Amino acid sequence: MLNIVSTNPAIIDSKGNPYLEGPHAPTREEIDALDLEVIGEVPRDLDGIYLRNGPNPRHDPLGVHHWFDGDGMLHGVVIADGKISYRNRWIRTRGFETEEAAGKTIWPGIIDRPDRSLEQAWGSDRNLKDASNTDVVFHNGKAVTTFYQCGDPYVVDPHTLETLGTLDLDQQDVRSMSAHNMVDERTGEMMFFDYATVRPFMTYGVLDAHGKLVNHTEIDLPGARLPHTLAISENYTILMDLPLFWDPELLKLDAHKVKFHPDLPSRFGVIPRHGNGTQIRWFEAEPTYIYHIINAWEDGDEIVLDGCRLGHPEPTQDDRRRYAGPYASLMAWMKLDASYHRWRFNLKTGECQENRISDLISEFPMINSRLNGVPTRYSYHVSFAEADTVLFDGLVKYDSRTGKIWQHRYEPGHFGSEAPFAPRTGSEAEDDGYVVSFVSVPAEDRAELQVYDAQDIEAGPVCRALIPNHIASGFHACWIAGDRLQPAQD
Numbered sequence: 001m002l003n004i005v006s007t008n009p010a011i012i013d014s015k016g017n018p019y020l021e022g023p024h025a026p027t028r029e030e031i032d033a034l035d036l037e038v039i040g041e042v043p044r045d046l047d048g049i050y051l052r053n054g055p056n057p058r059h060d061p062l063g064v065h066h067w068f069d070g071d072g073m074l075h076g077v078v079i080a081d082g083k084i085s086y087r088n089r090w091i092r093t094r095g096f097e098t099e100e101a102a103g104k105t106i107w108p109g110i111i112d113r114p115d116r117s118l119e120q121a122w123g124s125d126r127n128l129k130d131a132s133n134t135d136v137v138f139h140n141g142k143a144v145t146t147f148y149q150c151g152d153p154y155v156v157d158p159h160t161l162e163t164l165g166t167l168d169l170d171q172q173d174v175r176s177m178s179a180h181n182m183v184d185e186r187t188g189e190m191m192f193f194d195y196a197t198v199r200p201f202m203t204y205g206v207l208d209a210h211g212k213l214v215n216h217t218e219i220d221l222p223g224a225r226l227p228h229t230l231a232i233s234e235n236y237t238i239l240m241d242l243p244l245f246w247d248p249e250l251l252k253l254d255a256h257k258v259k260f261h262p263d264l265p266s267r268f269g270v271i272p273r274h275g276n277g278t279q280i281r282w283f284e285a286e287p288t289y290i291y292h293i294i295n296a297w298e299d300g301d302e303i304v305l306d307g308c309r310l311g312h313p314e315p316t317q318d319d320r321r322r323y324a325g326p327y328a329s330l331m332a333w334m335k336l337d338a339s340y341h342r343w344r345f346n347l348k349t350g351e352c353q354e355n356r357i358s359d360l361i362s363e364f365p366m367i368n369s370r371l372n373g374v375p376t377r378y379s380y381h382v383s384f385a386e387a388d389t390v391l392f393d394g395l396v397k398y399d400s401r402t403g404k405i406w407q408h409r410y411e412p413g414h415f416g417s418e419a420p421f422a423p424r425t426g427s428e429a430e431d432d433g434y435v436v437s438f439v440s441v442p443a444e445d446r447a448e449l450q451v452y453d454a455q456d457i458e459a460g461p462v463c464r465a466l467i468p469n470h471i472a473s474g475f476h477a478c479w480i481a482g483d484r485l486q487p488a489q490d
């Protein structure tokens with residue numbers, strides 16, 4: 001059954017911006033497509049919801065548009081009893097609703113001229129619309145979406161994708177929340193942080209399983225920083241002060257120019273989960289930048305952190321020479337040459353050791369999320385297509401214990417999404433389950449939900465559900481196992 005909820009022309013003219021064309025062209029329709037046609041058989045022991053967030057501009061941008069600017073849109077599938085249903089909805093943020101009422105874009109994007117702004121906005125950059133387009137996690141019975149430049153966390157019904165409001169941070173005296181908060185599925189707690197160009201440059205907090213703020217503390221940093229994620233172990237949280245941040249001199253002039261500072265170390269702050277900022281211990285490592293971590297855990301006196309470490313945190317001269325025109329900077333910065341890396345922080349000696357686990361370039365890592373914060377060996381990443389824009393052309397599974405790697409490439413012209421692990425109902429073993437991903441076929445204006453056996457991704461999908469909608473490229477995703485969900489209300 002197909003039900004078109006809304007149709008919007010979205011972007012009428014991409015103005016030659018590659019991040020508004022082809023696989024990146026915004027999805028125009030909000031639809032419900034129930035009981036999808038499936039090629040292959042949906043595993044009966046796969047039960048839950050896959051949600052993926054991403055930028056999807058509703059109106060024509062004011063000027064130069066960046067991939068990170070678009071209004072957040074969730075694409076979701078519900079899988080139960082051998083059937084798969086699909087829905088997609090824009091996240092009804094304050095910014096979205098304001099622009100909807102105006103019938104046009106009001107806020108400029110991150111690489112546009114801030115003086116275009118018709119209204120003061122919010123977020124760490126102060127002129128940006130909080131698009132809530134970056135991440136999605138499941139906490140306290142609901143989906144929670146967030147924005148990488150910090151903002152309000154939006155609460156969404158995971159079944160219907162209806163925006164229910166925001167987590168009321170103001171009432172709890174919390175400034176904002178960044179993307180890449182982490183949920184410990186064993187305790188139900190959510191660990192989060194924010195950052196800003198004004199003091200405090202970072203704060204850290206914990207919401208308990210019922211959404212109550214049980215810890216909130218300032219983190220002392222030497223200046224304004226631009227961290228993208230945190231990591232958790234059973235008893236600690238790892239915060240980051242990495243040497244890629246706004247040029248401090250330009251920041252005084254209210255200009256936000258990101259720069260890599262190779263003369264500074266990467267610093268990792270280890271704080272007890274319920275501790276305060278004075279208890280943080282900083283560990284120094286080689287300078288780099290990390291968008292995404294894989295997992296962290298405790299091992300005797302040490303904390304182990306696995307993550308995707310960038311080889312070149314800022315564009316090389318070759319990258320910069322390759323592009324011209326208004327989108328040159330956007331294109332040059334979007335090179336994610338990250339590889340699997342491990343850091344070990346010794347709480348007794350204060351030393352940090354690090355080593356590369358693999359040379360292969362991959363990103364957007366996912367693990368069995370039941371094991372967030374405790375030892376894992378398997379992770380599921382995406383590989384990048386040979387293209388000028390960021391496109392996922394396949395899946396990579398790592399076994400960090402043996403170094404073994406498995407890979408699957410999508411068909412040419414097919415592009416994946418972040419691909420979470422979905423445990424098989426009743427499973428115990430770490431990789432006993434499935435890997436799920438949207439796979440877009442932009443040339444045919446359609447997509448698929450592909451399901452892989454996590455223990456044999458190289459065999460290709462065990463089933464493919466056909467989705468009658470274009471799914472624009474996106475950012476982060478999560479899997480919500482059926483046993484964590486309340487029954488649907490509709």
Ligand SMILES: [Fe+2]
Nearest residue numbers: 228291292476
């Ligand atoms: Fe991210």
